[in-house]
Every structure is written in structure tokens, then in C-alpha cells.
Amino acid sequence: MDVAYGTSGDLLAAAVTVLDVRTLAVVDSAVSVGRPAFGYVPGLFAFRELPALLAALDRLTTRPDLLVCDGHGLAHPRRFGLACHLGVVTGLPSIGVGKTPLVGEWDPVQWRRGSWSPLWDGGDVVGRVVRTRDGVKPVFVSVGHRMSLDNATAQVLALAPRYRLPETTRTADRLCREALAGAG
DNA sequence: GCGACAG
DNA sequence: ATCTTGTCGC
Numbered sequence: 001m002d003v004a005y006g007t008s009g010d011l012l013a014a015a016v017t018v019l020d021v022r023t024l025a026v027v028d029s030a031v032s033v034g035r036p037a038f039g040y041v042p043g044l045f046a047f048r049e050l051p052a053l054l055a056a057l058d059r060l061t062t063r064p065d066l067l068v069c070d071g072h073g074l075a076h077p078r079r080f081g082l083a084c085h086l087g088v089v090t091g092l093p094s095i096g097v098g099k100t101p102l103v104g105e106w107d108p109v110q111w112r113r114g115s116w117s118p119l120w121d122g123g124d125v126v127g128r129v130v131r132t133r134d135g136v137k138p139v140f141v142s143v144g145h146r147m148s149l150d151n152a153t154a155q156v157l158a159l160a161p162r163y164r165l166p167e168t169t170r171t172a173d174r175l176c177r178e179a180l181a182g183a184g
Numbered sequence: 185g186c187g188a189c190a191g
Numbered sequence: 192a193t194c195t196t197g198t199c200g201c
Contacts, residue, residue: 003191005192012192040192042189049191071190081190102190140190 001056001086002070002172003049004180005036012036013183014052015176017168018064021158024167030059031179042102043077046085053086066147066155067094068168072102073144075119075127087145094144095152096127097166101140109138114157116141128153132160139164 003014012035018028032055038047049071073083073096083096104121106129113134119127119142127142130153141156143149159166 003192005191007193009193040191042191045190076190096190098190100190102188 001053001067002169002176003052004173004176006180006183010035011180011183012049012052013176013179014049014056015172015179016053016056016060016064017171017175018060018062019159019168019171021155024159024161026171028060028062029171029175030056031175032056032059033179033183045071046080046082049082050085050089054089057090064092067092067144068155068159068166069094069096069144070098070169070172072096072098072127072140073142075101075103075121075140075142077103079124079126081142081144083142083144093146095147095155096140096142096144097156097169098140098142099165101129104140111135116153125149130156132157132164132166133162136164 001016013033015031037051069083072081083094087094104119107117116128116130118125129138131138
């Protein structure tokens with residue numbers, strides 16, 4: 001799942017693409033164009049994108065086994081980021097994959113793809129800093145709903161065999177961008 | 185009080 | 192998130 005914004009700032013498009021984790025083929029997809037429901041405030045990010053993402057999810061003809069969100073889950077100041085929010089509201093398993101940290105500290109991650117180090121915050125392990133490509137900036141993986149951190153890590157690595165980000169967010173990114181273009 | 189701060 | 196040229200590397 002991913003969201004794109006128009007230059008005017010008052011238009012957005014949310015997209016959901018469903019992939020077969022084994023073949024990485026897109027088996028279903030849906031988009032929703034609308035307006036941000038809330039201003040961007042770090043920590044309250046879910047309130048901004050959730051409505052549009054839920055609208056897109058409703059247009060799916062299949063039920064995903066896992067929601068891969070563009071943002072954090074447990075790795076949040078209140079331990080309830082976008083991925084947790086989406087998971088609880090839909091009842092579906094969910095995980096968060098962030099490109100930059102919001103909270104936490106971590107030790108350097110080994111250069112090799114597949115390496116990771118725990119993301120610590122306030123004495124808790126709130127996620128993992130995972131290397132999805134050799135020598136490329138790692139991503140921040142955290143649990144959202146109904147899934148273990150081990151499983152979340154495995155899914156992310158399975159979904160990102162070649163590029164830094166999971167194929168799910170890459171395909172969703174393209175979809176919401178073109179939807180935005182077609183919405184003028 | 186000050187700085188940091190997912191997308 | 193979005194606005195943007197060139198550049199390093201496989």
C-alpha cells in the first residue's frame with residue numbers, strides 16, 4: 001500500500017496492490033483518489049492516510065493475507081503507527097516498512113543483504129533495521145498486527161529480492177502516481 | 185526550554 | 192510527500 005500527493009497538496013491517491021509472495025505477480029489492485037483527512041504531523045501520520053487507504057482496500061476483490069505498509073508499526077512513540085492502525089481496523093495481519101527512522105537506536109547493520117539489527121526504544125525492541133540489498137541503506141521493519149517480528153522480517157526479504165523496498169510498495173507507488181496523473 | 189520528527 | 196542535475200557503480 002502507498003499514497004502519492006498532488007503538487008497542490010490537497011489531492012492524494014492511495015493504492016493497494018496484492019502480490020503473490022512466491023511469484024511477486026500482481027493478482028489484484030485498487031486505487032482511491034481523495035483529499036488528505038488530516039495535516040501531516042509526525043506521530044499522527046495514520047490519521048492522514050488511513051481513510052484513503054481503507055477506501056482503496058474496500059475496492060479490492062480479494063482479501064490480502066498481509067498488509068505491507070509504507071510507514072512504521074510498533075516503532076512509534078506511542079507504539080501504534082500506521083501499520084498497527086490499519087491492522088486493527090481491518091483485522092488483517094500487517095507490518096510496517098519505513099524508509100527512515102521515527103524512534104529508536106540501533107547498532108550498525110552488516111553490509112550483506114539479509115543482515116539486520118534490533119531497533120531499540122525505551123528499553124524495548126520495537127523493530128529491526130533490515131538490509132534488503134548489499135551495501136544499500138537499510139529499511140525499518142516493525143510489527144503492525146497479528147504477526148511476529150521474525151515473520152515480518154522474512155516477508156520483507158521475500159518481497160524485496162532485488163530492490164531496497166518491497167515489490168508491494170513499489171507497485172503500489174506506481175499505481176497511485178498514475179492515478180494521480182489521471183486525476184489532473 | 186530546545187531539538188527531533190514515518191509520509 | 193514533492194521539487195530537481197549530475198554522478199557513481201554494476
